[in-house]
Amino acid sequence: MLNFIVNNKEVKTDTPAGSSLVDFIRNELHLYGTKIGCRQGDCGACTILVGEIKDGELKYQTMNSCLMPLGNANHKHIVTIEGINCPELTPVQAAILDNNGTQCGFCTPGFVMSFYGFCLNADKEKNLENAIEAISGNICRCTGYKSLEKAAAAVVSKLQPMPGAEATAWLVKNNFLPDYFMDIPGKLKKITPPEPVAVQESGYIIAGGTDILLQNPQGAIESGNLNLVFGASAYSRIKFTDGKCYIGSTTTIRDLKESRELRKYIPRLEGYLKLMASTPIRNMATVGGNIANSSPIGDVCVILMALDATLVLRHKGETREIKLKDFLIGYKKVNKEPEEFIEWIYFELPDENTHFSYEKISKRGHLDMATANSAMRIVLADGVITKASFAVGALGPTIRYLEKTSAYLLGKKINNQTFKEANRIAQSEITPRSRAEYKRSLVRQQLFIHLMNFSPGTISLEALK
Numbered sequence: 001m002l003n004f005i006v007n008n009k010e011v012k013t014d015t016p017a018g019s020s021l022v023d024f025i026r027n028e029l030h031l032y033g034t035k036i037g038c039r040q041g042d043c044g045a046c047t048i049l050v051g052e053i054k055d056g057e058l059k060y061q062t063m064n065s066c067l068m069p070l071g072n073a074n075h076k077h078i079v080t081i082e083g084i085n086c087p088e089l090t091p092v093q094a095a096i097l098d099n100n101g102t103q104c105g106f107c108t109p110g111f112v113m114s115f116y117g118f119c120l121n122a123d124k125e126k127n128l129e130n131a132i133e134a135i136s137g138n139i140c141r142c143t144g145y146k147s148l149e150k151a152a153a154a155v156v157s158k159l160q161p162m163p164g165a166e167a168t169a170w171l172v173k174n175n176f177l178p179d180y181f182m183d184i185p186g187k188l189k190k191i192t193p194p195e196p197v198a199v200q201e202s203g204y205i206i207a208g209g210t211d212i213l214l215q216n217p218q219g220a221i222e223s224g225n226l227n228l229v230f231g232a233s234a235y236s237r238i239k240f241t242d243g244k245c246y247i248g249s250t251t252t253i254r255d256l257k258e259s260r261e262l263r264k265y266i267p268r269l270e271g272y273l274k275l276m277a278s279t280p281i282r283n284m285a286t287v288g289g290n291i292a293n294s295s296p297i298g299d300v301c302v303i304l305m306a307l308d309a310t311l312v313l314r315h316k317g318e319t320r321e322i323k324l325k326d327f328l329i330g331y332k333k334v335n336k337e338p339e340e341f342i343e344w345i346y347f348e349l350p351d352e353n354t355h356f357s358y359e360k361i362s363k364r365g366h367l368d369m370a371t372a373n374s375a376m377r378i379v380l381a382d383g384v385i386t387k388a389s390f391a392v393g394a395l396g397p398t399i400r401y402l403e404k405t406s407a408y409l410l411g412k413k414i415n416n417q418t419f420k421e422a423n424r425i426a427q428s429e430i431t432p433r434s435r436a437e438y439k440r441s442l443v444r445q446q447l448f449i450h451l452m453n454f455s456p457g458t459i460s461l462e463a464l465k
Helices: 022-028 091-098 108-120 129-132 146-159 165-174 179-191 217-222 254-258 260-265 269-274 279-284 289-294 299-306 403-409 416-429 436-454
Strands: 002-006 007-012 048-056 057-063 077-079 204-206 226-228 236-239 244-248 310-315 316-324 328-330 341-348 354-361 372-381 384-393
Touching: 002 179, 007 384, 048 179, 048 254, 048 341, 057 077, 057 091, 057 108, 057 179, 057 254, 057 279, 077 403, 091 108, 091 146, 108 165, 108 279, 129 146, 165 179, 204 217, 217 236, 226 341, 236 260, 244 289, 254 269, 254 279, 260 269, 269 299, 289 299, 299 354, 354 384, 372 436, 384 436, 403 416, 416 436
Parallel strands: 002 077, 204 226
Antiparallel strands: 002 007, 048 057, 048 077, 236 244, 244 341, 310 316, 310 341, 354 372, 372 384
């Protein structure tokens, strides 16, 4: 039996835990403000708020209810557009109306909820850049977005007096939220068991659901034994031990993006991951899930492969390790048993001689698949490459580790000749499935950018002639 709160109402249901939350909201609770648009996490019309008590504090974040398994709502506070309504328009709703940010209205509930995710996120500075990033997962076909950017600026202005602490109380006092929000922490504590989410030894593994509910929603519904691992505390963390970084498999992309400690070693990591999906998807998608789904365009996989990451897997009480580059064996195929669980992903921490670069080419800055993506890591000693690893994605059935190119770079200095020969070898290692000439040119371009990032003074545009 699942037990959670929707808006101001406690809900108990035996609906299959693998079904989508949006269907439950609309078909069982008859809350029709949450829209069904794409069912792929692209349009944002189904955006909701999900509140969960973490470290004794209730925190909210936006998620796409079309991709969220109903079981992941257990012991949480789910807020739909109906749940933020007050006797009069809230400041967020008024900001959209006053700036002509709504026309047909289909997408409007999703935008409203995304703005509320921004308002309730105490970790984010209340500025225009962050407000616009908060709605990066919402699509509008009517307004052209400029009116919504003006609405974002209006929301930021209305929030400027808001204190960093007690944000929810301030939002209630200033009519952003209805009064019942103040009672939710107590209600959640009553229905939340003392023991945290734990990984089971068997069952159909579902984490954030962003791939499973897209690729095989019926399989998730029909499975009689689900292993819901999202939020499993044992693996929802990043630790640093003996010169290595260990990322728990249920760590979300948001957690990875916002890890201050990890950014000390990979300073541009936040910018890299900002190119991945959107705010609601990053709040749901897990590192382990991004690896296990074996997508040939996986952004995190490319980054981790270039870092020469190793996976730790567990099955029936036994663990084993395997390099990520050996784990991905084909399109949507991985080197693991169905019930085998990825526990950790680890790699050596970069030192002062290590350089890392990631590049992604896509049609949009947010919420878009890679046309081509790649990452490279090198270690330099007196200008000579002593370690190198180069991974590319979006070219074939799986992400590729370019073994020969990486090996060639060892012992070389970065210059035009090194680039030309490395590119020649890289071209022999890739087999683009479509638009071959174009994608080969993108790999060439990205290889050049990586080397230019590492040593701008020793390589020039002449190398591209």
